[in-house]
Amino acid sequence: MKKKPKSKIREYKDIAVRLVNVSKRYTIHHEKPTLIEHLIHAKNGEFWALKNIKLEISKGENLCIIGPNGSGKTTLLKIIAGIANPTSGKVKVNGKIVSLIDLEAGFHPELSGIDNIFLNGMLLGMSKSQIKSKINKISNFADIGQFIDAPLFMYSSGMKLRLGFSVAVHANPDILILDENIAVGDQDFQEKSFEKIKEFYQSGKTVISVTHILAFIKRYCKRVIWLEKGKVKEDGMAKQVIDMYERYTRHNY
Amino acid sequence: MSVFNSSTQPTRNYLDFLQAMTEKELKARYKNTLFGFLWILVNPLLQMIVIGFIFRLFIKEPIENYFLYLFAGLLVWNFFSLSLTKATPSIVNERSLIKKANFPRSVIPLSIVLSNFVQLVLAYLLFLIPVIYLGTLSNLWILESIFGFIFLLSFTAGIGLLTSALNVRFRDINFFVQAILILWFYATPIVYSVFVVPRNLIWLWRINPLTSVVQLFQKALSEAPGPGPAMLLTNSIIIIFVIVIGYSIFYKESKNFDDWV
Numbered sequence: 001m002k003k004k005p006k007s008k009i010r011e012y013k014d015i016a017v018r019l020v021n022v023s024k025r026y027t028i029h030h031e032k033p034t035l036i037e038h039l040i041h042a043k044n045g046e047f048w049a050l051k052n053i054k055l056e057i058s059k060g061e062n063l064c065i066i067g068p069n070g071s072g073k074t075t076l077l078k079i080i081a082g083i084a085n086p087t088s089g090k091v092k093v094n095g096k097i098v099s100l101i102d103l104e105a106g107f108h109p110e111l112s113g114i115d116n117i118f119l120n121g122m123l124l125g126m127s128k129s130q131i132k133s134k135i136n137k138i139s140n141f142a143d144i145g146q147f148i149d150a151p152l153f154m155y156s157s158g159m160k161l162r163l164g165f166s167v168a169v170h171a172n173p174d175i176l177i178l179d180e181n182i183a184v185g186d187q188d189f190q191e192k193s194f195e196k197i198k199e200f201y202q203s204g205k206t207v208i209s210v211t212h213i214l215a216f217i218k219r220y221c222k223r224v225i226w227l228e229k230g231k232v233k234e235d236g237m238a239k240q241v242i243d244m245y246e247r248y249t250r251h252n253y
Numbered sequence: 254m255s256v257f258n259s260s261t262q263p264t265r266n267y268l269d270f271l272q273a274m275t276e277k278e279l280k281a282r283y284k285n286t287l288f289g290f291l292w293i294l295v296n297p298l299l300q301m302i303v304i305g306f307i308f309r310l311f312i313k314e315p316i317e318n319y320f321l322y323l324f325a326g327l328l329v330w331n332f333f334s335l336s337l338t339k340a341t342p343s344i345v346n347e348r349s350l351i352k353k354a355n356f357p358r359s360v361i362p363l364s365i366v367l368s369n370f371v372q373l374v375l376a377y378l379l380f381l382i383p384v385i386y387l388g389t390l391s392n393l394w395i396l397e398s399i400f401g402f403i404f405l406l407s408f409t410a411g412i413g414l415l416t417s418a419l420n421v422r423f424r425d426i427n428f429f430v431q432a433i434l435i436l437w438f439y440a441t442p443i444v445y446s447v448f449v450v451p452r453n454l455i456w457l458w459r460i461n462p463l464t465s466v467v468q469l470f471q472k473a474l475s476e477a478p479g480p481g482p483a484m485l486l487t488n489s490i491i492i493i494f495v496i497v498i499g500y501s502i503f504y505k506e507s508k509n510f511d512d513w514v
Contacts, residue, residue: 026512078511082355085508097355105349108277110284119277122270123354127262151284 015094016175016206017057017080022089024050024075024230049075051230053089059174060204064217064238066245067227073210076227077101077177080208095174095206098124103164109153113144116152117167124171134170141196142166143189162189169196176200178209214242267357274364279371294376297327304444316446318389321475324380326443326467329401332373333409333463334434340365340413341430344421348514358507359500362417366410374402384474394473401469408462408492415499418506421513441467446477447484459487462495 028045049072057063065073078084079091081099106123107116117138121131131138139148142162147155155163169176178197200207201220211217217224217238224241226234234241286292301323309319316322340362344351347361377398384390391397420426441463442450450458458464465480465488472479480488 078352083352084511099354102349102353105353108281110281111277115277115280118273122266122273123350123356125266125354125356127266128269128273 013094014058015056015092016059016061017055017094017208018090018092019053019055019079020090020092022050022053022055022079022086022091023048024072024079024084025087049230050079050086053230053232055225055232055235057206057208059094059206061223062201062207062221063209063223063225064221065208065210065225065227066212066214066217066242067233068249071227072230073227074179075230077179077208077210080175081177093175096125096172097175097177098168098171098173099177099179100165100168101177101179103168104160105164107152107160107164110151112151113139113148113155113163116163120164120167121171124168126171130172138163138166138170141170141192158186158189165193169193169200173205175206175208178207178211180210180212214246217242267360270356271360271364271367274360275367275371278364278368282368294379297324297331297376300327300331308444316477318387318475318477321384321387321389322471322477323444325470325474326441328373328376328380329405329463329467329470330438330441330443332369332405334438336366336369336409336413337416337430337434339369341416341420342427344417344510345424345514351510351514358510359414359503362413362503363410366406366413370402370406370409373405380474389474389476391473391476397469397473397479401466401473404462404469404488404492405466407496408466411492411496411499413499414503415495418499418503421506421510437461437463442471443467448478459484460491462488462492464488 026047026049028047053076065076067073075084077099078101079086080093081097081101082091082093083099083101106120108119111119114135117135118128118131121138122128142159142165144155144159144163147159152160176197197207198220209216209221221238223236224234224238224245225232226241226245234244283292288295301320304327305320305323343361343365344358350356350361351358381390416426416430440457440461442458447455447458447464447468465485468477468480468484471477
């Protein structure tokens with residue numbers, strides 16, 4: 001029943017992400033793994049989060065991944081972002097990836113906003129000089145004003161998210177990965193961040209997002225991939241796949 | 254952007270990142286303390302007073318300049334044990350970073366080792382004041398200290414990479430390190446001299462690279478005899494071995510850190 005877009009022969013330089021038969025197996029750890037336990041029961045439970053994923057994403061495509069919880073969406077993003085390593089298969093990524101997976105991670109509460117911008121920016125692969133040249137843009141976009149010199153524990157949680165978002169979008173990615181938390185901050189900032197993400201779409205950058213908000217997909221995504229139990233169930237034009245998905249979920253849940 | 258970068262750019266970025274993380278460690282550690290890095294001197298000073306007092310009671314012929322001798326060893330030891338204690342669980346502690354981005358993971362344990370190293374050098378410089386005053390500085394103290402620092406830093410980095418990587422999968426490693434550090438302290442000639450070690454057991458000290466390190470500093474600062482050529486040679490071979498093993502295991506394991514944290 002699988003329908004796939006006809007595979008066209010594309011130049012390598014037009015490809016942003018290519019996955020060939022990617023599978024990911026997780027070992028299910030039972031409580032704390034200890035060395036002795038590991039030696040005695042060499043065999044642990046296994047779980048295949050992804051099975052034989054074949055996927056090609058062109059440059060400039062904006063793609064949404066949908067699927068129920070536990071279908072492997074986050075694992076797929078992690079593998080594309082290079083955070084997790086596939087158990088088998090090949091991953092080819094062309095360009096710099098920045099993911100908005102955990103915006104606040106990497107911030108240190110005792111350090112100032114400026115210090116944290118540098119730390120977070122480097123974590124996302126920016127060089128010191130790149131950050132220096134963008135520091136005003138980053139803090140202006142995050143709109144934290146006079147707090148920029150204050151330690152981060154004084155920030156509200158919204159301010160921290162805004163700062164994290166601002167650093168990530170200024171890291172100049174070729175491929176942007178959005179994981180569910182697409183909307184951050186207050187109403188104003190949400191609009192600002194949508195504008196920024198739209199800019200990415202329009203400037204021909206690749207955007208890969210995971211979301212449950214079907215309205216968002218209908219508005220922004222052209223291609224949708226539907227994951228089900230670690231496999232690609234459907235891959236095609238947004239409207240068709242979402243219709244199928246909605247029909248399917250109504251019948252099955 | 255990255256297309257136009259020269260091949261040295263990634264190394265430079267790595268070093269900048271390592272420096273920023275090291276600064277973060279240091280800044281965060283002494284934020285809101287009155288004495289700042291002076292705390293690193295207080296700790297060995299207290300230890301020196303306690304141990305020096307006790308050992309004077311039991312050892313008939315104490316080592317010459319025993320307090321300076323002790324202090325030189327304790328400087329090294331405090332750096333080593335603190336670095337290992339903090340670096341071993343570091344990957345697990347920084348799991349949110351691991352899950353966020355694909356950066357070179359080795360920055361995490363290495364920045365901890367380096368931040369402690371900065372403190373070690375500061376403590377060492379302060380310690381030079383009484384040593385110069387008492388006139389126990391050896392002729393080759395600069396050379397001996399530099400070699401001591403290089404040996405110590407590279408050995409600690411190698412071990413730290415190894416234990417932090419293994420601790421991700423086997424959390425036992427952290428407890429194992431704590432236990433072994435207690436033994437290791439007494440297996441290193443810090444409170445005693447290596448010359449009291451029986452001849453047939455000397456190989457145990459030869460496989461412990463900290464022997465040379467401690468002896469180099471004791472020689473530089475307290476007129477104690479330095480490490481012999483056999484000790485230096487075996488110790489350096491083991492240090493190189495540890496670095497190679499530590500780095501390769503860390504590199505291999507680091508691809509799968511995300512699965513385990």
